[in-house]
Amino acid sequence: MSNMSISDSIRGQIPPIHPEGYPFIGGFALASLILFWIWSPLGWIATVLTIWCALFFRDPVRVTPVREGLVVAPADGRISMITQALPPSELGLGDRPLPRISIFMSVFNCHVNRSPVAGRIERIAYRPGAFINAELDKASEDNERNSLVIATADGRIGVIQIAGLVARRIVAFVREGQTIGAGERFGLIRFGSRLDIYLPEGTRALVAEGQTAVAGETVLADFRQGDAGRTFRRD
Template sequence: MVFLPPSDQQPMSIANSIRGQIPPIHPEGYPFIGGFALASLILFWLWTPLGWIGTLLTIWCALFFRNPPRVTPLRDGLVVAPADGRVSMVTHALPPAELGLGDRPLPRVSIFMSVFNCHVNRSPAAGRIERIAYRPGAFINAELDKASEDNERNSLVISTPNGRIGVIQIAGLVARRIVCFVREGQSIGAGERFGLIRFGSRLDVFLPEGTKPLVAEGQTAIAGETVLADFRLADPGRSYRAD
């Protein structure tokens, strides 16, 4: 008879396995999730089918405020996506006056976040937060180009060794609350969380003049991971193929 030594590794329980598959929730979401859950209980009391609808909405709300970990490339010169979503525009545009980035068009990458995307925003590069400017406004569809001018927005200027980067949180048709966690003068690392927008919105990234964006319209961006630009890359641009 052969006796095997006890293993130092304990088998993972089903509960631990499930827990590992569920992303953490950002604290900003707890009041909303609790409100949806309470409403679901009331709906169950009124009529069971309505309660199940409320339960599904509660699950959606929890997923909206998910705050998953990300793996951010840290090489100097990289600019990463500040938000999950679809790259809706890659163009040149005048930056908002409150950013103080000049009166000439700069490369701009816009990322549209639907209500199904993770809405935690991350810094596109390491540097110092030089300016934060909030501007009230409308709540038109964030996919429209004029949303950059008309909608409520919160703008950051990040000073980096490779130039100043503008990041703008833009409220959308459903969004009614922009949250910013950082302050002026604070140092921030690439991929670090700096804010979120509740329920559908858009982020614009203004790059220094002459920077070549490395993403294309229609591409899916992952906050803190997708590379938007590389200051150290002498690359005239890239071509893309859509399936």
């Protein structure tokens, strides 16, 4: 294997970094150099944190299943809750409980968020709030959040970025009126958080609580099939 092909292979194994992460990675790297000069053990600790920060802002290529009616995961993480819940009022999705799938992102997950469906971004609503543990159900109502409503041929879907215990900044890459494809990037949350997806009434989840979701790839639901739902077993 030539040197060129070896380097290409190595690059293929290292996911790209999202530009939002450059200032943070640079800050950690600078701190590492300073701490090495002060006391080398601190420098090594800071180096480990620099590597973690780079992993946090990784933005790997994803292969999204493309078909009308599919709903894919908007975030990497663990499916922490599948329930019926009243959507936040700013979504304008009505005053009746809707199917909700929640995905919890730890500080080790990739935090670039992707659209669960293809459609038009009908509404974006930001709401400041608290920073309690994003795994708690009340985080949906109390925490800082940024909400999107995406209009599709099969109904309107609510996607909510919820800040967590560590997160302090929700970043959006899209605007109202914009058309977006399934799996396309629409934002990120810095340092631990949660995504809630509100689906049209009667939609059945095709995933289970505790399952690992991959943004842009894991199918959460399918509007176009008469699937009565799936059963799951745990090993």
